[in-house]
Amino acid sequence: MGGDSRYLGFFYVAPYVAGLLLFTAFPFAASFYLSFTDYDLLSTPRWTGLDNYTKLFTRDRTFDKSLKVTLLYVFMTVPIKLAFALLIAVILNYRLKAINLFRTAYYVPSILGGSIAIAVLWRYIFAEAGLVNMIIGAVGIEPVNWFGDPQNALITITLLRCWQFGSAMVIFLAALQSVDKSLYEAASIDGANQWHIFRYITLPLITPVIFFNLIMQTVQAFQEFNGPYIITEGGPLKSTYLLPLYIYDKAFKSFDMGYASAIAWVLFVIIMVLTLAAFWSSKKWVYYAGDKRS
Amino acid sequence: MTASYDINPQGLAPGTEPATALEIRLRRRSRISSAVRYGVLLVFGLIMLYPLIWLIGASFKTNAEIFASPSFWPEDPTLSGYINGWQTSTPYTFGRFFWNTFLIITPKVIGTAISCTLVAYGFARFEFPGKRILFVTVIATLLLPNVVTRIPQYLLFRDIGWLDSFLPLWVPSAVAGDAFFVFMLIQFLRAIPRDMEEAARVDGANTLQTLVYIVVPMLMPAIISVCLFQFMWTMNDFLGPLIYISSVDKYPVSLALKLSIDTTEAFDWNQILAMSVLALAPSLAVFFIAQKYFIEGISTGGVKG
Secondary structure: OOOOOOOHHHHHHHHHHHHHHHHHHHHHHHHHHHOOEEOOOOOOOEEOOOHHHHHHHHOOHHHHHHHHHHHHHHHHHHHHHHHHHHHHHHHHOOOOOOHHHHHHHHHHHHHHOOOHHHHHHHHHHOOOOOHHHHHHHHOOOOOOOOOOOHHHHHHHHHHHHHHOOHHHHHHHHHHHHOOOHHHHHHHHHOOOOHHHHHHHHHHHHOHHHHHHHHHHHHHHHOOOOHHHHHHOOOOOOOOOOOHHHHHHHHHHOOOOHHHHHHHHHHHHHHHHHHHHHHHHHHHHHOOOOOOOOO | OOOOOOOOOOOOOOOOOOOOHHHHHHHHHHHHHHHHHHHHHHHHHHHHHHHHHHHHHHOOOOHHHHOOOOOOOOOOOOOHHHHHHHHOOOOOOHHHHHHHHHHHHHHHHHHHHHHHHHHHHHHHHOOOOOHHHHHHHHHHHHHOOHHHHHHHHHHHHHHOOOOOOOHHHHHHHHOOOOHHHHHHHHHHHHHOOOHHHHHHHHOOOOHHHHHHHHHHHHHHHHHHHHHHHHHHHHHHOOHHHHHHOOOHHHOOHHHHHHHHHHHOOOOOHHHHHHHHHHHHHHHHHHHHHHHHHHHHHHHHHOOOO
């Protein structure tokens, strides 16, 4: 098809190209430029060289804290969420009658989880006198100060992220269901037990999907905003002040666009380095069976 | 070594031959393990869903009762949360905010569906100079964090005078700006055989006619998935409206909810929870009507939820 003209296909992707240039490529370059300037929205951007970056890494205690909290948050949520998603997907993959019902139930939080209404709900169920404390109180556990204590506050927003494991689970489940059943039979005849089958057959076959989920979840987790913004407002003591909140405050509250762009670029570089590291390491552990997936 | 692993998760047909002692033992063992699985799934499922269930019950409770009992059932059911919450502390009711949400979502979903279908068709069915590089940008933007482009985008929309309008929310999506959907539709298109399209072309249809009359009908489930995901994401979007919309009369539901937790006194919880239920209701309704498309979309495209 498409023999009419070499450029016919280009006609169809033209809207994408226009959008890419205008809303992605240009802003991408512009934010890089802005990160070397001082710009308060009123006067023109003033070139300040590496000032923003020097300040970030040497004098900005809030940035240090925010970066630390962000990394902590990502390294807590992503593994927990993926492990849970995989566990439930594996259980669902057995011959269960109500598989659709369970899949739906586990998926609902993912579809709603990013919404402000859920963040509001979280704020109330983890309140001092909230649902969670009432329930753990009923079994005799002392109420936990979920928001007041800096250590617990991060866990509270982490829980919200982990609660939304459903989309990763659905992807895992689709991959598990496409694994060739004859491999299980062969292994079973050879005397392999359940763990061996999972570890040496299932797991290698779904590594492409593990990789995909890992990358997507990491990129998303680094950009978490709604949860901490609504639930803890970054506090207490900036213990949930993730970098996107800091960027938002700098850009749209103090109108310090240059500085905010510099923080955004640091965040971007961190995400890119981790993503590239994942791609690089994937050569060692991701198994593509004749490039079966996508 | 046990051989109790379910070698056929899709359902082992009961043996047609007489059951041996080993088979009986295996069957009993698999019955126990499936009971364990159901148990685990039920317990976790309940823990997962209880916050949502509790929310619905709590929205009918009085303020005093919300923090008095962890049970779902309101002892003294009242609609006052809904009635007072709907009024809000602003001159507008939640009806206005729902209408604004609708005004944001509808053009956005339509624009997304049309533009992403065109673009995915271009990528999946044509060869043209620069295609490979452009496709790499689709994947790259999939991974590109929005935070990097957000500030210049804001400045761009400010310079063209679109702030405090819905245009910054609509326009990027109308030019296939959500790489996820382009990617997802390409995945679907790759799985569709080209025979019918080639037949249509032989019969003299041009590529656009082929797209509209042959490809779109076959691609419909995927396009519906795209629309549903865009609907959900826009319902859930908070940062976009937070940055671009400044007049309260243009607020979508997400901003209105934030406003209500900022402005209501500590004792109006039931109003906020009631409005949260309403805010979630469209998403829940759409999800339950069309869950098949969500699952299909996410399994095929690996799209985030």
